[in-house]
Amino acid sequence: MPSPNPRESRREITGFSNPTVKYLRSLRDKKHRKREGVFLAEGLRLLTDALECGHVPKTLVMASARDPHPLIDALETAVDAAGGDIIVTTPDILGKITGKDNPQAVAGVFDEFDTSLASLDRSAAKIWLVAQALRDPGNLGTMLRTGDAVGAGGLILIDDCADPFSVEAVRASMGAVFTQSVARASWDEFIGWLRQGEGQLVAASLRDAVPYRGAPYAAPCFVMVGNESQGLPEDYEAACDLRVTMPMRGRADSLNAAVAAAVLAYEVLDTLER
Amino acid sequence: MPSPNPRESRREITGFSNPTVKYLRSLRDKKHRKREGVFLAEGLRLLTDALECGHVPKTLVMASARDPHPLIDALETAVDAAGGDIIVTTPDILGKITGKDNPQAVAGVFDEFDTSLASLDRSAAKIWLVAQALRDPGNLGTMLRTGDAVGAGGLILIDDCADPFSVEAVRASMGAVFTQSVARASWDEFIGWLRQGEGQLVAASLRDAVPYRGAPYAAPCFVMVGNESQGLPEDYEAACDLRVTMPMRGRADSLNAAVAAAVLAYEVLDTLER
Numbered sequence: 001m002p003s004p005n006p007r008e009s010r011r012e013i014t015g016f017s018n019p020t021v022k023y024l025r026s027l028r029d030k031k032h033r034k035r036e037g038v039f040l041a042e043g044l045r046l047l048t049d050a051l052e053c054g055h056v057p058k059t060l061v062m063a064s065a066r067d068p069h070p071l072i073d074a075l076e077t078a079v080d081a082a083g084g085d086i087i088v089t090t091p092d093i094l095g096k097i098t099g100k101d102n103p104q105a106v107a108g109v110f111d112e113f114d115t116s117l118a119s120l121d122r123s124a125a126k127i128w129l130v131a132q133a134l135r136d137p138g139n140l141g142t143m144l145r146t147g148d149a150v151g152a153g154g155l156i157l158i159d160d161c162a163d164p165f166s167v168e169a170v171r172a173s174m175g176a177v178f179t180q181s182v183a184r185a186s187w188d189e190f191i192g193w194l195r196q197g198e199g200q201l202v203a204a205s206l207r208d209a210v211p212y213r214g215a216p217y218a219a220p221c222f223v224m225v226g227n228e229s230q231g232l233p234e235d236y237e238a239a240c241d242l243r244v245t246m247p248m249r250g251r252a253d254s255l256n257a258a259v260a261a262a263v264l265a266y267e268v269l270d271t272l273e274r
Numbered sequence: 275m276p277s278p279n280p281r282e283s284r285r286e287i288t289g290f291s292n293p294t295v296k297y298l299r300s301l302r303d304k305k306h307r308k309r310e311g312v313f314l315a316e317g318l319r320l321l322t323d324a325l326e327c328g329h330v331p332k333t334l335v336m337a338s339a340r341d342p343h344p345l346i347d348a349l350e351t352a353v354d355a356a357g358g359d360i361i362v363t364t365p366d367i368l369g370k371i372t373g374k375d376n377p378q379a380v381a382g383v384f385d386e387f388d389t390s391l392a393s394l395d396r397s398a399a400k401i402w403l404v405a406q407a408l409r410d411p412g413n414l415g416t417m418l419r420t421g422d423a424v425g426a427g428g429l430i431l432i433d434d435c436a437d438p439f440s441v442e443a444v445r446a447s448m449g450a451v452f453t454q455s456v457a458r459a460s461w462d463e464f465i466g467w468l469r470q471g472e473g474q475l476v477a478a479s480l481r482d483a484v485p486y487r488g489a490p491y492a493a494p495c496f497v498m499v500g501n502e503s504q505g506l507p508e509d510y511e512a513a514c515d516l517r518v519t520m521p522m523r524g525r526a527d528s529l530n531a532a533v534a535a536a537v538l539a540y541e542v543l544d545t546l547e548r
Contacts, residue, residue: 049525138412142530151523172530179525213544247543249425251323251453256416256446259536262529266537269521270487 009079010086012064016093024061024097027109030163037112039165040097041177043104044071049175050110051075056082057108063091072106079108099167112165115184117156117193125153126219126272129261130201132158132187132236133227140164141172142258143225147180148173150265154181156222158190158236191239194222202268203232204260205243206253212244212264217271223264225257283353284360286338290367298335298371301383304437311386313439314371315451317378318345323449324384325349330356331382337365346380353382373441386439389458391430391467399427400493400546403535404475406461406510407501411436415446416532417499421454422447424539428455430496432464432510465513468496476542477506478534479517480527486518486538491545497538499531 013020026032027040038058041047047057048071060079062072079086098107113119122128129147134140140155140162147155155164162169164182173180185193194201202217203224224240226232231254237243246255246263255263287294300306301314312332315321321331322345334353336346353360369377387393396402403421408414414429414436421429429438436443438456447454459467468475476491477498498514500506505528511517520529520537529537 053525142533145526145530146533148524148526149520149522149529151521174526174528176524176526246423246540247425247547248423249543250422250450251327252419252422252448252450254448255423255536256419256532258530259416259420259533262533263536263540266520269523273521 009084010088013087013089013093016096020087021089021093021097024109028099028167030166033112033163033165038109039112039170040107040109040167041170042098042100042107042167044069044106046170046175047075047106047108050108050178051078053178055110055178057084057110059085059087059109061087061089061094061097061107063094063105064088075106113182115182117183117185117189120154120156120181120183122153122197122199122220125151126221127152127265127268128154128156128220128222129265130156130158130190130222130224131161131257131261132224132232133230134161134225134257135228137162137166137169138172139228139256139258141169141177143261144169144173144176144180146258146262146265148176150269152180152265154183156190157182157184158187187236200242201240202242202244202264203237203240204246204264205232205237205240206245207234207237207243209243209245212246212267215242215244217242217268219272221268221272223261223268225261228257283358284362287361287363287367290370294361295363295367295371298383302373302441304440307386307437307439312383313386313444314381314383314441315444316372316374316381316441318343318380320444320449321349321380321382324382324452325352327452329384329452331358331384333359333361333383335361335363335368335371335381337368337377337379338362349380387456389456391457391459391463394428394430394455394457396427396471396473396494399425400495401426401539401542402428402430402494402496403539404430404432404464404496404498405435405531405535406432406498406506407504408435408499408531409502411440411442412446413502413530413532414438415443415451417535418443418447418450418454420532420536420539422450424543426454426539428457430464431456431458432461461510474516475514476516476518476538477511477514478520478538479506479511479514480519481508481511481517483517483519486520486541489516489518491516491542493546495542495546497535497542499535502531
């Protein structure tokens with residue numbers, strides 16, 4: 001159903017083979033996202049969060065069958081004002097674009113953010129999360145979400161991590177990709193940057209570690225977790241200012257990476273706020 | 275390369291269309307698992323954990339190109355002694371069975387466990403995890419893994435949860451599906467069972483809640499989290515003995531379900547061990 005006041009920036013697309021649909025679908029692929037410097041996010045809540053954090057999509061895609069909603073109207077107005085595109089399509093096509101059987105009513109294309117270490121202001125937060133070679137985009141998004149919850153400044157991705165701008169990571173972040181800074185760096189770049197200023201690097205470790213409860217955390221505290229199957233390289237652990245252990249009462253000797261980051265980050269938060 | 279002492283129970287399969295391969299692949303589907311009462315687990319570490327916990331696969335599937343390994347030999351011996359089948363196949367076919375591009379060297383078929391509430395001994399552990407309508411098998415497996423880490427007795431699945439015996443959940447559990455009890459029940463069944471004995475039901479909540487740090491946790495403590503998008507129904511929260519809040523310093527008002535369970539369970543562990 002066309003809006004009563006159709007905007008000039010608005011167009012309707014009903015064919016799967018439309019080049020814009022192909023373009024939008026291609027953004028599910030890392031190579032294309034990287035080339036275009038943009039990423040996809042879906043869902044009214046997520047796009048509204050983005051808007052409230054000052055991120056207006058370049059392109060807004062809406063399902064034509066959608067019910068009227070003041071938040072969608074607000075998104076349309078913002079995109080229109082910023083000179084972006086508004087595309088109205090079928091729920092089927094929207095599902096193809098986002099790769100979901102039950103697509104959300106809206107999706108947006110956003111410019112990728114600056115992910116250089118230089119863009120981070122370490123004094124802006126007491127906690128920062130660091131992930132090394134984290135391969136699972138769901139874990140990565142979950143870490144962003146946890147970072148938001150503990151008031152972290154952002155997430156620093158070391159070595160070859162999953163793409164924080166993949167649909168899966170953005171989805172798992174529940175909007176935190178818009179509130180948390182994200183930086184990508186090699187280990188050498190990171191450790192060089194870290195040692196240029198204040199910052200305590202902390203990792204969960206089995207080597208030469210103290211109990212995670214009551215450990216002497218200090219702000220800005222950088223909480224680091226390693227790859228899902230390998231953990232952190234030994235020399236990365238050795239470079240930490242503090243190594244802590246969490247109780248392991250069962251057979252396993254490790255936690256899921258995103259879980260370990262969260263348990264540790266909440267402990268750090270409690271210490272730093274005490 | 276055939277073993278120097280080929281066992282009678284051992285057979286080689288090289289065709290994708292072999293009925294056994296079709297049967298094994300079908301176990302990736304919940305309907306077939308349920309009908310057969312079995313599930314698939316993959317990976318040498320996981321199968322070794324299973325064996326050490328007394329779970330011998332009915333069928334052991336191995337890639338023919340595998341390197342010799344004493345742990346694989348131990349598995350073979352155990353399966354053989356228990357009268358199970360040993361199947362040697364190609365890495366490609368093993369990949370098809372487990373749905374992974376880089377399959378592990380071994381996979382096993384196990385009988386499903388008893389998942390009745392009656393099978394649980396609540397006095398066996400101080401902590402139990404409870405999930406309500408948890409839809410993501412990765413979250414479910416992660417909760418099992420966390421349960422193992424905090425020394426929980428098991429995971430109780432309320433209402434319509436993901437299948438704990440799916441390949442994804444088993445994989446995410448990192449073997450904890452073999453160390454943790456799993457029960458499935460409706461809410462009414464669960465609350466009826468819980469109230470027949472000792473047990474404190476705790477949930478993270480925004481309603482009428484106390485801070486999660488320093489809350490009066492008591493064993494056996496049942497830590498409950500709700501559905502990924504809906505959270506817990508209000509009446510389920512109301513039925514809890516203790517409602518606790520975790521700090522939320524950002525825009526989000528909730529954590530990933532498996533993360534919330536872990537942060538809470540580690541706090542409970544600290545209180546109960548103090």
